[in-house]
Amino acid sequence: MNHARISLCAHPRSDNGPCRPILRSVLKHPDAAECGSGTSPTGWDKMAPRCNCFFALLLVALTGCWSENELAQQIKRVKAGGTHEIIVRDFPVSDADLPELFALAQLQALEIYQANISNEGLQGIANLQQLRRLRIEHSAVDDVGVQALCRLQYLEVLNLPHAVFSDAGLSELAKLPHLALLRFGSPRVTDRGMIAVAKMPELRFLHLLHVPITDRGLEALHGMRQLESFYLDGGSTSDQGLSDLLEALPELHFHKDQLHWDGDPRAGHE
Numbered sequence: 681m682n683h684a685r686i687s688l689c690a691h692p693r694s695d696n697g698p699c700r701p702i703l704r705s706v707l708k709h710p711d712a713a714e715c716g717s718g719t720s721p722t723g724w725d726k727m728a729p730r731c732n733c734f735f736a737l738l739l740v741a742l743t744g745c746w747s748e749n750e751l752a753q754q755i756k757r758v759k760a761g762g763t764h765e766i767i768v769r770d771f772p773v774s775d776a777d778l779p780e781l782f783a784l785a786q787l788q789a790l791e792i793y794q795a796n797i798s799n800e801g802l803q804g805i806a807n808l809q810q811l812r813r814l815r816i817e818h819s820a821v822d823d824v825g826v827q828a829l830c831r832l833q834y835l836e837v838l839n840l841p842h843a844v845f846s847d848a849g850l851s852e853l854a855k856l857p858h859l860a861l862l863r864f865g866s867p868r869v870t871d872r873g874m875i876a877v878a879k880m881p882e883l884r885f886l887h888l889l890h891v892p893i894t895d896r897g898l899e900a901l902h903g904m905r906q907l908e909s910f911y912l913d914g915g916s917t918s919d920q921g922l923s924d925l926l927e928a929l930p931e932l933h934f935h936k937d938q939l940h941w942d943g944d945p946r947a948g949h950e
Contacts, residue, residue, distance in 0.1 A: 749771070750768050750769070750770055750771040751766070751768050751771050751773055751777055751781070752780075754766045754767070754768065755780055755781060755784065758784050758786070758787060759784070764786055764787060764788040764789065764810075765787070765788060765789035765790070765791075765813070766781070766784075766787065766789070766790050766791070767789070767791040768791065768792050768793065768794075769791075769793045769794075770793075770794070771794065772794040772795075772796065773792045773794065773795050773796070773797065774795075774796045774797065774801075775796075775797060775798050775800060775801040778797070778801050778804055778805070779804070781804075781805075781808075782804045782805075782807060782808070784808065785808070785809070785810065786810055787808050787810060787811060788810050788811060788812045788813070789811070789812060789813040789814075790805065790808070790811060790813070790814050790815070791813070791814075791815035791839075792815065792816050792817065793815075793817045793818075794817065794818055795816045795817055795818050795819040796818065796819060797816060797819045799822070799824045799825045799828065802816075802821065802825040802828045802829060803828045805828075805829070806828040806829055806830075806831040806832055807831075808832070809831075809832065809833070809834070810834060811832050811834065811835055812834055812835060812836045812837065813835075813836065813837040814829070814832065814835060814837065814838055814839065815837075815838075815839035815840075816839070816840055817839075817841055817842060818842050819840075819842060819843075820842060820843065820844045821840050821842075821843040821844065821845060822843070822844050822845050822846075822849065823845045823846055823848055823849035823852070825843075825845070826843075826845045826849035826850075826852050826853060827849070827852050829853075830852045830853065830855055830856060832856070833856065833857065833858070834858060835856050835858065835859060836858050836859060836860045836861065836882075837859075837860065837861040838853070838856075838859060838861070838862055838863070838864070839861075839863040839864070840863070840864045840865070840866075841863065841864065841865045841889050842865060843864050843865060843866045844866055844867065844868055845864075845866050845868065845869070846866075846868040846869065846873075847868075847869055847870055847872045847873040847876065849866075850866075850869055850873040850876045850877065851873075851876040853876070853880075854876040854877070854879045854880050856880070857881075857882070858882055859880055859882060859883055860882050860883060860884050860885065861883075861884070861885040861886075861887075862877070862880070862883060862885070862886055862887070863885075863886075863887035863889070863911075864887075864888070864889065864891070865888070865889030865890050865891060866891060867890070867891075867892060869891045869892070869893070870892065870893065870897070871893050871894055871896040871897035871900065873891075873893075873897070874893060874897040874898070874900035874901055875900045877900070877901065877904075878900045878901055878903060878904055881906070882906070883904070883906070883907065884906055884907060884908045884909070885907075885908060885909045885910075886901075886907060886909070886910050886911070887910075887911040887912075887913075888911070888912050888913065888914075888915065889913050889914065890913055890914035890915070891914070891915060892914075892915060892916060893915050893916065893917065894915070894916045894917060894921070895917055895918055895920070895921030895924070897915075897917075898917055898921045898922070898924070898925045899921075899924070899925075901925060901929075902924070902925065902928035902929065903928075904929065905929070907929060907932060908931075908932070908933060909932070909933040909934075910925075910932055910933070910934050910935075911934075911935045911938070912934075912935070912936050912937075913936075913937055913938065914937070922934070922936065922941060926941075
C-alpha cells in the first residue's frame with residue numbers, strides 16, 4: 681500500500697464532507713508517509729509497531745466517518761424495500777439532511793435521536809402519510825410544528841421529549857385518532873393540557889417529562905379507563921394527588937421519576 685492509495689481510501693464518498701478534516705488530520709500523522717509506502721530507512725521490523733498504531737488510528741477515523749452516513753445508509757435500505765423504518769441514533773440530523781427522506785412514501789417509523797429540525801422540516805415529515813411511529817429528540821417542537829404533525833393520521837406512537845408546545849398544541853394532538861403512546865416534555869404545558877390528553881380515545885401509554893402539572897392535572901386523567909401505563913418525571917404533584925389517581929385507576933401501571941411509586945397496586949409486577 682502507498683500513501684496515495686491511503687488517501688483514496690480516506691475519501692470513500694464524494695459527499696462525505698464532514699469526514700475530510702478528520703481524515704486529513706490522521707494522514708498528517710508523522711508515520712503516515714512511511715507506513716503508506718511500506719518502506720522505511722529504519723527498517724520495517726522497527727517500523728511495524730508504529731505502523732500498526734497508525735493503521736489502527738486510520739481505521740477508527742474511517743469508522744467514525746462512515747457512522748455519520750447512518751441516515752443515508754438507512755434511506756437506501758428503505759428505497760431497496762429492505763425495511764420500512766429509519767432509526768438514527770448517532771448522526772446529527774438537520775433540515776439539510778431531510779429532502780431525500782421526504783420521498784419515502786412507504787416509511788412507517790422514523791426515530792431521530794440527535795435532531796435539529798425546524799418547523800419547515802416538520803412540514804416535510806408530515807407528508808410521510810404512512811408513519812405509525814415518530815420520535816424526534818433535541819428539537820424544540822412548538823405549536824406550529826405540532827400542527828404539522830397532526831396531518832399524520834395513522835400515527836400510533838409519538839415521542840417528543842424536548843418539545844416546547846403549549847396546551848393549544850396538545851389539543852391539536854388530541855385529534856390524532858390512533859395515538860396509543862404519547863411521550864413528551866414541554867415546560868409550556870399546564871394542567872389544562874391534561875384535559876386534552878383525557879380526550880385521546882386510544883391512548884394507553886403516557887409519559888410526561890418535567891411537564892409542570894399539579895394534582896388538578898392528574899384529576900383530568902381520572903376517567904381514562906383505557907390508560908395502562910403512566911410515567912411521570914418531575915411535575916408538581918403531591919402524594920395525595922397520586923393516591924387519588926391510582927384509586928380512580930386501580931389497574932394503572934405507574935412510575936414516578938423512573939421508579940415504581942409505593943402507592944401503585946402493581947408495584948413489583950412489571
